[in-house]
Amino acid sequence: MIQITCKGNSAVCTLTDRLTSGMVGVTCEFVFDEAWEGLSKTAVFSAGREQRDVLLTGNACTVPWEVLAHSGYLLSVGVYGTNTDGTLVIPTVYVPCGRID
Numbered sequence: 001m002i003q004i005t006c007k008g009n010s011a012v013c014t015l016t017d018r019l020t021s022g023m024v025g026v027t028c029e030f031v032f033d034e035a036w037e038g039l040s041k042t043a044v045f046s047a048g049r050e051q052r053d054v055l056l057t058g059n060a061c062t063v064p065w066e067v068l069a070h071s072g073y074l075l076s077v078g079v080y081g082t083n084t085d086g087t088l089v090i091p092t093v094y095v096p097c098g099r100i101d
Contacts, residue, residue: 001015001026001028001029002026002027002028002063003016003031004077004079004097005030006030006032006033006092007035009090009091009092010092010093011077011079011092011095013077013096014031015029016098019097019098020071021069022068022069023063023065024068027062027063028063029059030079031059032059036081036090038083039090040082041055041056042054042079042082044078044080044094045063045067045077046075047074047076047100048067048073050064050067050070051067056079070100071100071101074098074099075097075099076094077097078095
């Protein structure tokens with residue numbers, strides 16, 4: 001499991017497992033402060049040339065298998081929040097979550 005803590009536009013990886021190429025079903029949990037209340041949240045996973053967005057319906061999601069398909073890359077995660085009319089309110093920095101072996 002991976003855990004990302006978001007305070008305003010700052011994100012920190014507070015927990016990560018060893019990542020290996022070909023992994024499927026890795027969970028990523030997010031902890032948000034009060035700045036994120038009422039926002040629609042989208043996680044962005046990136047490794048190498050692969051990038052996938054996942055709309056969060058709760059505070060956790062499955063890491064897309066495509067970003068874990070190849071070894072040698074660093075998995076990075078960012079999150080952005082939008083309000084009800086789709087306006088971007090908070091984008092975080094991308095946080096490194098570990099090298100994919």
